[in-house]
Amino acid sequence: KQEVTQIPAALSVPEGENLVLNCSFTDSAIYNLQWFRQDPGKGLTSLLLIQSSQREQTSGRLNASLDKSSGRSTLYIAASQPGDSATYLCAAPYNNNDMRFGAGTRLTVKP
Amino acid sequence: DGGITQSPKYLFRKEGQNVTLSCEQNLNHDAMYWYRQDPGQGLRLIYYSQIVNDFQKGDIAEGYSVSREKKESFPLTVTSAQKNPTAFYLCASSIPSGTGELFFGEGSRLTVL
Numbered sequence: 001k002q003e004v005t006q007i008p009a010a011l012s013v014p015e016g017e018n019l020v021l022n023c024s025f026t027d028s029a030i031y032n033l034q035w036f037r038q039d040p041g042k043g044l045t046s047l048l049l050i051q052s053s054q055r056e057q058t059s060g061r062l063n064a065s066l067d068k069s070s071g072r073s074t075l076y077i078a079a080s081q082p083g084d085s086a087t088y089l090c091a092a093p094y095n096n097n098d099m100r101f102g103a104g105t106r107l108t109v110k111p
Numbered sequence: 112d113g114g115i116t117q118s119p120k121y122l123f124r125k126e127g128q129n130v131t132l133s134c135e136q137n138l139n140h141d142a143m144y145w146y147r148q149d150p151g152q153g154l155r156l157i158y159y160s161q162i163v164n165d166f167q168k169g170d171i172a173e174g175y176s177v178s179r180e181k182k183e184s185f186p187l188t189v190t191s192a193q194k195n196p197t198a199f200y201l202c203a204s205s206i207p208s209g210t211g212e213l214f215f216g217e218g219s220r221l222t223v224l
């Protein structure tokens with residue numbers, strides 16, 4: 001059974017700092033891993049999707065890496081801004097019909 | 112613009128009532144999903160459908176029902192049998208044979224009075 005864990009549960013940083021969010025998963029036989037952003041009371045917005053054949057994906061100030069052998073993915077945010085404040089969730093597939101989600105990391109970027 | 116539309120955004124229900132949450136997508140995706148989100152927890156799968164007229168139970172299907180009569184639509188009914196229905200409900204869709212990337216609607220918040 002796929003279990004997804006995100007550490008830390010909450011993170012507060014000053015504006016401009018680079019930061020790393022962690023995601024670990026127990027079943028390494030995945031075909032992709034996806035990172036999302038969720039603002040309070042809103043749905044999930046897809047940030048990055050990493051296919052199993054890839055080691056990383058980049059979009060603007062965001063970079064996500066995937067290490068299947070160790071069951072880990074990281075989301076790197078460069079030069080953080082107050083607008084980056086949100087909850088970040090990762091999700092890994094299970095049984096080809098389901099995605100298992102972590103509980104998320106709540107990020108606060110202080111001006 | 113392509114996307115997923117959920118309605119209503121907020122819904123209040125009295126105990127013993129059934130309510131139906133709407134989910135419509137114009138992304139031409141085959142697969143659709145319903146998730147439930149509770150505070151401090153990850154999303155949990157309620158039901159999913161890979162094709163019209165077919166759907167499967169997820170981890171927490173008890174007290175819920177769905178239908179998939181059209182590719183674009185996947186409504187969720189929260190029945191009176193659901194013991195703790197107050198939650199945030201999220202609908203998603205994907206192309207099963209593609210990248211598998213999930214796209215979400217804006218969610219519906221259900222509160223039982």
